[in-house]
Amino acid sequence: MLLSILTLTPGVVGLLVLLLVPRDAVRLQRWAGLGASLAAFAVALLVWSRFDPANPGFQLVEVRPWLPQYGIFYRLGMDGISLVLVLLTTLLQPLVFISSWHAIKDKVKGYVVAMLLLETGMIGAFLATDLFLFYVFWELMLLPMYFIIGVWGGERRVYAAVKFVLFTLAGSLLMLVGIIYLSWLHHAQFGSWSFAYEDMTRLVIPMGQGFWHSPQLLLFAAFALAFAIKVPVWPLHTWLPDAHVEAPTGGSIILAGVLLKLGTFGLLRFNRTLFPEAWELATPLFVVLAVIAIIYGALVSWAQKDIKKLVAYSSVSHMGFIILGLFAGGVAATQGALLQMVNHGLSTGALFMLVGVIYERRHTRLIEDFGGLAAVMPYYAGAFILTTLASIGVPGLNGFVGEFLILAGAFRTQRLAVVLAATGIILGAVYMLSLVQRVFWNPLTNPANEKLPDLTWYEVLAFAPLAILMVWIGVHPSTFLSISEAAVTRLIGG
Amino acid sequence: MPVNDLAAILPELLLVIVGALLALADSFAPALRPRFGLLGAVTAIAAGLLRWLVPLPGRVWSGALLVDPMARFLDTYVLVAVLLCALMADPYLARTKARLGEFYALLLWAAVGAMVMMKSDHLLVIFVGLELLSVCLYALNAFHTTSVVSLEAGWKYLVVGAFSAAVLLFGVALLYGATGTLALGQAAGALAALPGSPLLLAGLALLFAGLAFKLALVPFHAWAPDVYQGSPTPVTAFLSVVPKGAALVVLARTVAALLPPPATVRWTLLLAAVAVLSMTLGNLVAIAQRDLKRMLAYSGIAHMGYALVGIAAFGQDGVAAVLVYVAAYTLMNIAAFAVVSAFSEGEEEPHLVTDLAGQGWVRPGLSFALAVAMFSLAGIPPTVGFAAKFLVFRAAVLDGLVWLAVVGVINSLVSVFFYLRVVYYLYMRPLPKRQPQYTEPLAVRLVAGLCAVGIFVLGVLPGIVLETAELAARTLTR
Secondary structure, rough: OOOHHHHHHHHHHHHHHHOOOOOOOHHHHHHHHHHHHHHHHHHHHHHHOOOOOOOEEEEEEEEEEEEHHHHHEEEEEEEEEHHHHHHHHHHHHHHHHHHHEEEEEOOOHHHHHHHHHHHHHHHHEEEEEEEHHHHHHEEEEEHHHHHHHHHHHOHHHHHHHHHHHHHHHHHHHHHHHHHHHHHHHHHHOOOOOOOOOHHHHOOOOOOOOOOOHHHHHHHHHHHHHHHHHHHOOOOOOOHHHHHHHHHOOOHHHHHHHHHHHHHHHHHHHHHHOOOHHHHHHHHHHHHHHHHHHHHEEEEEEEEOOOOHHHHHHEEEEEEEEHHHHHHHHHHHHHHHHHHHHHHHHHHHHHHHHHHHHHHHHHOOEEEEHHHHHHOOHHHHHHHHHHHHHHHHHOOOOOHHHHHHHHHHHHHOHHHHHHHHHHHHHHHHHHHHHHHHHHHHHOOOOOOOOOOOOOOOOHHHHHHHHHHHHHHHHHHOOOOHHHHHHHHHHHHHHH | OOOHHHHHHHHHHHHHHHHHHHHHHHHHHHHHHHHHHOOOOHHHHHHHHHHHHHOOOOOEOOEEEEEEEEHHHHHHHHHHHHHHHHHHHHHHHOOOOOOOOHHHHHHHHHHHHHHHHOOEEHHHHHHHHHHHHHHHHHHHHHHOOOOOHHHHHHHHHHHHHHHHHHHHHHHHHHHHHOOOOOEHHHHHHHHOOOOOOOHHHHHHHHHHHHHHHHHHHOOOOOHHHHHHHHHHHHHHHHHHHHHHHHHHHHHHHHHHHHOOOOOOOEEEEHHHHHHHHHHHHHHHHHHHOOOHHHHHHHHHHHHHHHHHHHHHHHHHHHHHHHHHHHHHHHHHHHHHHHHHHHHOOOOOOEEEEHHHOOOOHHHHHHHHHHHHHHHHHOOOOOOHHHHHHHHHHHHHOOOOOHHHHHHHHHHHHHHHHHHHHHHHHHHOOOOOOOOOOOOOOOHHHHHHHHHHHHHHHHHHHHHHHHHHHHHHHHHOOO
């Protein structure tokens, strides 16, 4: 019951706001959004306290018949992997509401409703242990994000929103066929209909001869395409800069913080477990793509003139690390990839939040419009620099732990890739530090920047939890690594 | 057993009688005209209740009609469509100054035609039902007598309808020549004796062609956009769901009786090919449409392609999926047409998608219903459109037609583009300077609201309709 409450609270409150709250009651709408997301966070913490880290299987399992004659059940369950990501999701959502408290002035009701429905979709996708249910939650995220980008976004918002929807659907629809095929396979092998994830792990999926005659390779491709678009893996990333840049700040935080993680989560949860032989075969391909993404993303970031675009492209690079960690195999690299998902959610979420702060004040995001902000907005500069250091992996902050685990774990199997990826870390430092240099340290030449107000109390409130976690994970990562250790060990071992 | 026979067709009798009374009342009690829509709706509800109350005797009228769980499912679906169309018709007729009893009489009689057609496995009864349905629709299409496009629509539907009826009848005649019987059940036995008879093949092909005209499947689709665009919008709503469901059911019956599984590979391929053509052409051409009714016409062509995937897959899963599809299609299409009928200033005007600009924030209720209908047509969960598509594609995969399912989902992706364009105009475009004067009649709001709620409820709990559909499908596939 606890997991259902966790999943459905935001969505139900969202629907209530949609149906019952009048359009003009803006304060009530904002408080409803914040309240519901805080409630979900509280439930997530409660779930954490009930969680047994030694148990690698699904906990707090809920099963209810949905279309039982077809083997479709409402199945929720949580293991260490999903708990980590659910905690990240439920933490970020209230911060999104706080940071967009004043930024979103128009059509507040629609924004709150879309955000809350989106949160239900995200939590549900992490917790669903029935493939049909997973698909429903996966698609449930699509429309709210379409509205968030398309209604509250920047100038090219409609282009970005449609591109986001078409890219995402292009991947996920083939996954739907794959899911149906898996259930047919289950019927063929066990004589009963099922969509349950744990039943699927017992399937023997034939490898066959050649790609087009290999059920396992085709299924792997159908699932991997859906997830690779979401991550996004180079060269499927082209929707990302558009969507991230055009989305309003809150949308960017959720996109970078959580939605991208659903791609890597899906690869780990479904592709790795269900199609192990195909995973082995595809490893070289994905390692190469990951290295390309790391270096390409970093180089393109370096060339950006717009701060938000720079942060957006840096996501391509960071997600490349996570892919490398997942495909390198081994517990350490996988744990590192999982931790890096959280880290990227925290640091890139924080960066988008901070970009939003400056955009609210100056209505420009061009790097050349700034300079010398460290003197004008010292707290803001401090927050930005802390996040930058976390993002480029300075020891003592969270990014270092994740990247170190990935590279150390991958070193045995993917030596060349690790060497190349390490250059990506250097490039990351180059473009981030040069951004800090140009925005905060260069002489203050533009008079428009002289009187910029520093962070307000609610902006600090939205940023503080992220900063605390960046340091916490950097200093004591085992708080979080221990949550997922048992689940990851079983996943890698078996 | 005449009592039993009469009891079995009580709903039809009720519709015929009330229809006649409405036509008479128009002359003798014109003061009642504003109540006719409500009367039609109540009659549909009453007929539906009757269908659920009277027992299901099975074969009645010397075997001409089959009143079984299948009949109950189909009647319910037709009557829901009649109810929704009758409700949304009244404001439309009031606006076009044509609040006449004949409209509802024709609507109820058309429903009787569809109900008879779907209940029979005797080819002549099917034909009679089809003609009753079509003749009523010819008149309804042209009901907006001052509009040239409406008259044109009626005329076009008449010509195409008469032609397709002739094709179908010719096919029936050839089948009779080949098998010596008009009852599909008995024809199956006769068929086993003559595999591959050219007479039979020609008969089946013509029968399929006649039904494909009704379904507007490629390459028999050309009439649909003009007729959809020209007909009065409530009629378009009815026309876009009821004859299509009826023709699908007849198709399923024919496939079940005449094409027993081992012999169907070629026919499966033919059906699959027509499905692929319809989906692809419908969706691609819909992208280019600027008129909402024309867009929905092409989307309808594509949707009948999806439904045909279920017939090609066949089996109990396939037929149940098709039945769910028909039910889903009814809700989402009627919701869309209901809103389109409200969001138009003049009936002569084209219903341009650009006219919707910014309405989402000004008229939130109806706009939301239209957006929900679009999401459902695009097959995005948690709507009933997704459930229906899932079931159809599932049936295809289980039948070994994985490639057909893949073609289907790729088509879904294409269709998202133009369905979302409607949403884009509703919510992401500024209001034009000259704000359009749309009215939101209560009846239309009611219809759109009912459909939107139905789309969500059946989308989250598809079991409600699926269980009845499976029960119905079992009667067909044994």
